[in-house]
Amino acid sequence: MPSPEPIFDDPLSVLYYRQLAGIDIRYIIALAVLFLSVQYILAVPAELRHLPKVSPYATIWSYACRESVDSRVRRLILPFAQRGDGVVLVYMLGKWGVHILDPNLVKIVCQDMNRFPKKNYQDHLHFTFLSGPNVVFSNGDMWKRHSASVKAAFDREIPVHRFVALSHELFERMGDGGVFRFSDLVQRYTLDVVGTALLGHNFQALQASKDSFVDHFNRVMSRIATPTRLIFPFLDDLFPRHAVIDDVNALNARYDQLLQMKRQELGHDLLSYLLEDSSLTNEELRSNLAILFSAGHDTTSGALSTAVYHLAKHPEYQTEAREEVLKVLQARTEPSFQDLSKLPFLSACIKEALRINSPISLLPARWTLEPTMLGEYAIPANTSIVPNVCAVHQNENNWPEPHKFDPYRFINVRTKAVNNIPFGTGPRQCVARQFSLFEQRTLLCMLLLHYEWSLPKKSPHAHQVQNEFGAFGLSIPHALDVNFTRRV
Numbered sequence: 001m002p003s004p005e006p007i008f009d010d011p012l013s014v015l016y017y018r019q020l021a022g023i024d025i026r027y028i029i030a031l032a033v034l035f036l037s038v039q040y041i042l043a044v045p046a047e048l049r050h051l052p053k054v055s056p057y058a059t060i061w062s063y064a065c066r067e068s069v070d071s072r073v074r075r076l077i078l079p080f081a082q083r084g085d086g087v088v089l090v091y092m093l094g095k096w097g098v099h100i101l102d103p104n105l106v107k108i109v110c111q112d113m114n115r116f117p118k119k120n121y122q123d124h125l126h127f128t129f130l131s132g133p134n135v136v137f138s139n140g141d142m143w144k145r146h147s148a149s150v151k152a153a154f155d156r157e158i159p160v161h162r163f164v165a166l167s168h169e170l171f172e173r174m175g176d177g178g179v180f181r182f183s184d185l186v187q188r189y190t191l192d193v194v195g196t197a198l199l200g201h202n203f204q205a206l207q208a209s210k211d212s213f214v215d216h217f218n219r220v221m222s223r224i225a226t227p228t229r230l231i232f233p234f235l236d237d238l239f240p241r242h243a244v245i246d247d248v249n250a251l252n253a254r255y256d257q258l259l260q261m262k263r264q265e266l267g268h269d270l271l272s273y274l275l276e277d278s279s280l281t282n283e284e285l286r287s288n289l290a291i292l293f294s295a296g297h298d299t300t301s302g303a304l305s306t307a308v309y310h311l312a313k314h315p316e317y318q319t320e321a322r323e324e325v326l327k328v329l330q331a332r333t334e335p336s337f338q339d340l341s342k343l344p345f346l347s348a349c350i351k352e353a354l355r356i357n358s359p360i361s362l363l364p365a366r367w368t369l370e371p372t373m374l375g376e377y378a379i380p381a382n383t384s385i386v387p388n389v390c391a392v393h394q395n396e397n398n399w400p401e402p403h404k405f406d407p408y409r410f411i412n413v414r415t416k417a418v419n420n421i422p423f424g425t426g427p428r429q430c431v432a433r434q435f436s437l438f439e440q441r442t443l444l445c446m447l448l449l450h451y452e453w454s455l456p457k458k459s460p461h462a463h464q465v466q467n468e469f470g471a472f473g474l475s476i477p478h479a480l481d482v483n484f485t486r487r488v
């Protein structure tokens with residue numbers, strides 16, 4: 001027999017009782033188990049509880065809303081930096097890690113490779129094709145071997161003539177002007193630069209071939225960046241994404257195919273130097289090719305998109321940069337290597353674009369091998385630490401009016417090196433930084449000679465550049481349309 005209904009003095013109590021009685025106790029138990037599981041997963045380890053932290057729920061909501069990394073940093077992390085906290089705990093990739101906010105602490109972490117070696121994320125699907133035995137993520141003797149070959153390639157003369165030639169290919173697509181998705185065009189331009197100048201292979205990305213390398217790369221990057229899997233990466237172990245894994249494997253197969261082609265025809269390029277090193281395994285070769293392919297074009301294209309965006313927003317700076325270029329080049333229509341060192345205002349615009357929207361917002365994570373003091377903060381062993389470039393560059397304690405685009409910050413003004421780290425700092429800062437800067441100067445110089453540009457009406461970037469959501473801590477303008485007019 002069912003239990004008799006209790007006797008209540010008022011009708012409202014009777015209603016509440018009947019509603020609760022209709023709820024299956026299994027649902028209540030399931031909700032309780034889910035709640036306790038989430039609490040357990042998100043609990044801060046005891047050895048880290050003395051550090052300030054960002055709410056994990058706020059971070060999860062940010063990922064769920066596909067918020068870009070720069071917006072997340074400004075909204076959730078920057079307040080800690082501005083109040084003087086040198087570090088802050090952030091829930092990332094299923095674990096708690098320490099973001100480094102103080103530029104002086106960033107310098108310490110990046111300078112000491114032995115205390116703070118790079119962390120390898122190969123156990124995560126998100127990093128499986130980038131975080132491997134390569135020049136960016138390896139440590140110790142392996143890193144020394146990789147970096148020696150890479151530095152040898154970048155120590156050669158910077159191929160400005162190649163940058164110029166590819167600029168003309170880009171302009172053939174742009175013709176007399178119009179509205180173009182510049183963020184897409186410039187990514188194809190930088191990929192062709194990486195291919196022809198560094199890898200000895202022409203990807204012909206500017207020719208817009210169907211299912212090209214760049215299309216495949218972008219597809220993999222997009223499919224990997226699923227919010228739920230970034231928040232809880234262990235789900236990839238429980239419920240593997242076979243279609244995504246197959247796509248990653250297909251991209252790796254394309255890298256292997258390129259390596260095989262290069263073995264048959266070695267040249268004086270970076271990839272050939274790596275192939276001539278008999279100590280490198282095929283896995284190491286492919287991993288270096290993958291990271292150079294990604295870092296070599298994605299970050300520079302993001303920097304160029306940001307620079308073009310701000311020159312569109314500030315026509316007075318665009319005019320000043322153009323007048324400087326015309327004065328240096330006089331009647332010539334192409335810059336030389338020597339010309340590009342005589343453009344202080346254009347260089348300042350590039351530096352400011354790199355500061356205000358750093359393509360690499362988060363430097364690759366380091367790892368503590370043993371308990372250590374980082375300034376006043378005790379950091380336990382086996383802790384992931386992430387130098388936060390965006391927080392350094394957007395902190396008003398480091399840069400007055402940090403959200404304002406002002407190239408004059410870099411004109412006849414001495415800036416603290418620790419506050420300006422778009423390429424990282426220390427012995428492992430980006431080895432291609434000079435290559436990238438000359439590439440940016442060349443394309444911007446050519447654009448200023450041949451075009452004027454502005455943002456289209458009702459641009460979603462009208463008030464602030466909107467970056468894409470991704471898995472790798474990059475700030476790359478998303479779907480940036482620009483209206484170009486050919487100069488006569």
